[in-house]
Amino acid sequence: DAGVIQSPRHEVTEMGQEVTLRCKPISGHDYLFWYRQTMMRGLELLIYFNNNVPIDDSGMPEDRFSAKMPNASFSTLKIQPSEPRDSAVYFCASSVLGGSTEAFFGQGTRLTVV
Amino acid sequence: AQSVAQPEDQVNVAEGNPLTVKCTYSVSGNPYLFWYVQYPNRGLQFLLKYITGDNLVKGSYGFEAEFNKSQTSFHLKKPSALVSDSALYFCAVRVVSNDMRFGAGTRLTVKP
Numbered sequence: 001d002a003g004v005i006q007s008p009r010h011e012v013t014e015m016g017q018e019v020t021l022r023c024k025p026i027s028g029h030d031y032l033f034w035y036r037q038t039m040m041r042g043l044e045l046l047i048y049f050n051n052n053v054p055i056d057d058s059g060m061p062e063d064r065f066s067a068k069m070p071n072a073s074f075s076t077l078k079i080q081p082s083e084p085r086d087s088a089v090y091f092c093a094s095s096v097l098g099g100s101t102e103a104f105f106g107q108g109t110r111l112t113v114v
Numbered sequence: 115a116q117s118v119a120q121p122e123d124q125v126n127v128a129e130g131n132p133l134t135v136k137c138t139y140s141v142s143g144n145p146y147l148f149w150y151v152q153y154p155n156r157g158l159q160f161l162l163k164y165i166t167g168d169n170l171v172k173g174s175y176g177f178e179a180e181f182n183k184s185q186t187s188f189h190l191k192k193p194s195a196l197v198s199d200s201a202l203y204f205c206a207v208r209v210v211s212n213d214m215r216f217g218a219g220t221r222l223t224v225k226p
Contacts, residue, residue, distance in 0.1 A: 004157075033214065043158075043204065043216040056213055091157060098212030100146045100165040105157035 004106035006092050012112045018080040021109045023092030024073055033103060034067055034077050035091040043091075049075065050098070082113045116141040118188075118205045120217035127195050128225055135190040135220045137205030147188040148206040148214070149179055158204060164188060175199070195224045 005024040034046040047057040069075040093103040150158040162173025169181045205217040
């Protein structure tokens, strides 16, 4: 398996624009996580899905952020409108099961909002 | 709510010396604990995990971690550090809620 695949790797956009980040989890994995990494706040869990259903979105910072998982092999994280403080590295991760199983991370998307 | 704490932002060690990266956890219930490593401009890579049983867990690249229930700790260790071990290390916890929470990270620098 190719691992968790995220696209794009880098995104530069202007403030106010819509940004969509994409993730393809490892085939057969039931859990999908979206994280945001910044120097100030570290690695924050934004939302996670189990079997394509959002379980906990309490980490989503504002209504400008939304995430979907229309099927087992694809998820998106959308920011609309984007702001400079959204600049961060966004990671997607997936795991086979919950509890004792480790999560596998994608390479991340580095988002810069100017 | 579950959480982990990494009390040290930075750990410096000389090559060949033993290293320890500290992690403490706070959960209600039995924890599943993980260590990950992140190299520059890369995603997190899984190193090892504690589920149950033996308190000393061995993982990738010669790393090991010791689970201590009384001290609620899960420290990462390696007997002999390499310069190539220099990276950012994260401790994480997962419980029945199934979400995975990470510590703030510890930057390990191994000097020749």
